[in-house]
Amino acid sequence: MRSIRRQVLAWVLGFLVLALLIMMVVSYQRALHEIEEIFDAELAQAAKLVGKLVLADIDSKGTVFTVDSDLNKSVRHKYEKYIGYQVWHRDSLMLKSAGVPDQALGMRAGFQDVAIASQQWRVYGLYLKGSDYRIFTAEEVVGRKELSWYFAVESLGVMFWAIPLFALIIALTVDRGLRPLKRLSEQVSDRDINQLRPVVGDHTPKELKPLVNALNGLLERLDTAISRERRFTTDASHELRTPLSAIRLHSQLAMRAEDLEESSRSLKKVLQAVDQSTHMVEQLLVLARLSPESGQVEFEDVDLTDICRKVSEQLTQAAGEKHIRIATEYPAAGSVVVNSNPHLLHTIFRNLLDNAIRYSPADSEIRCRLSRTDGELAVSIQDNGPGIPEHLLEQVQERFARLAG
Template structure:
């Protein structure tokens, strides 16, 4: 059955206009055929009833108008004028025919009163017989002629349908074309557009069934426009930021080539290695940011406290190298909806920034709390913090507003912001009253239990 359905779908035209016209015209033809057959049969039955009625009325009109002729003679038509399609005969009760409307008609006298069919003269006759006190009247009609007249009447009833069917087809074609005209207008608008034209498509006068599609298309254009703009800014910023590390690497390579002794050569190699590490870190962060902005949403339940513990394990070597106290404060069990790896990266970037911009021997605390219907992840450090007027800029790409000389590319908080936005969360920067440095708060909508 499914195979038949697929085959049928494959045979259908791809054009919506042609499909509508095909189905509507098929429905019109089928309905017209059924109506024509029913009308034709009904007209035949009505014609038969009408002819029977006329035969009956003719017999009633002759009840008292014919005198009995003992010779069995009666008036008759001239043989040249004989018409055997309609015959009237009158018999006495003794069986003597005293009248016939056509000479030599010689229909048999039948004993059945009322209507019956009789085989005579090489054909079938419809006969109505009625008996009076003195005679029997028979009115007969040739069924062949009767059917011809009935068909003629029936075909006349089909004439209006034959005239209206083409008009109905034209009306359907006009109605379908007019209904799909706004869709064709949208198609022409899109066909004339340049590749970079993402302005909204007009949805004026569109059918209710098509308007949601155009609305979603406009929303898609808007998202693509934002993505293009973000990509353009990203490429411009990345090109600008990569220029400096690459220039520094070139200078460090030249210094290595000019080194005159082993000590100078070792120092140049160390500087070159550090430069390569910074460039590698910058490229990794750029790729991470690009993946986060392009990734699709994942709606899995994630244990935020367990994810925070994994992020702490990731940054433990860096914290140990700087002799820093990094730990998880007393936290609540909280489940959010999202991507576990992305949330782990969010917490790891916050911890990495706190470790990087805090002085050696400082403190960084991570905590997860539940506040009503929200799960809150907080990272506090004992570093210099960020001045209130610079906090909004600090969330932008390649912006570094703290700790002059500290290594970094200014992408850590931008990655955090991208991940948070993908999870419907908000990021807030303020001062840590307990440690004196920066406090970053990420507020999620908690998953329903």
């Protein structure tokens, strides 16, 4: 399983180590250059010092003096370097330090790199003005490299000790930065299906705000869907209870009937209750599938005159049983097109017209009218039923509400 913490630590530490290595290489190159400059400056200073302090003691007869500087290594400082020198008068070697060859270290004034007896030397030549004296100070290149490498290893050791410290600091920082995500995870995992309230995000970092908002949106949609299912279950159980009770009652009456006519009346009532139940189930299924809360409602161009005509034809038989006439009136322009859902419109027209037929007296007329006035479309279904009292208008608009009588 992938871990954000491990990935962040791996990437950060990897780039940190890479950056430190690059810095070490660059720093080593720059330090090496500066060390070379310092060492060269020391050679020049040593040559000038020899020129000022030693020449006065050279034997005028040309005897070569060797100044012993080969000290015990145990008493030398770890940063101490060996610098050899020669003093020449014309072509005669007048003075030199121990360990320096007898041949001339250099051939000209200034800095130069020479190879003597398979050894590489960095040499500085000083020609004293107004005299025939030449002074050469020299240092073996191997010694310079050893000291430079010693400095580099010391720096590298410090850097390798610093990497674990940086790793610990980065790990603690990452853990602290991921705490809001951990708290959010715990807050969500502690919930059950009945706890769909929004996640509190007052102290949530702005990087987690989109996640919290998306999660709250999902919880809100889930709560809406569960509430819709609960309402559907409640409505279905409530609406189906009445026709099912009627079916049971009339079935029992038909079984107890003493003659064929009484049994036939009870069975007819059973069929009516079955038809009512079938119609109710169809309405419930349509409502569940096409409820705006389900998010599945699709809109298209719908001809209202066509829907009104089809619904009227479907209910003609029910209206004829009560000798009710259905009259339709359409605009002179012909078709009336609106952008809506045809299934929902069909259900609305059918319910209104079915209620009009159900509660209108026999031998009456129901008028279905479509009219357009000032660009507005009006749909009305008028009947001669008892009507709805004004104080019950709000109640009748509830889902599956039915008033007594």
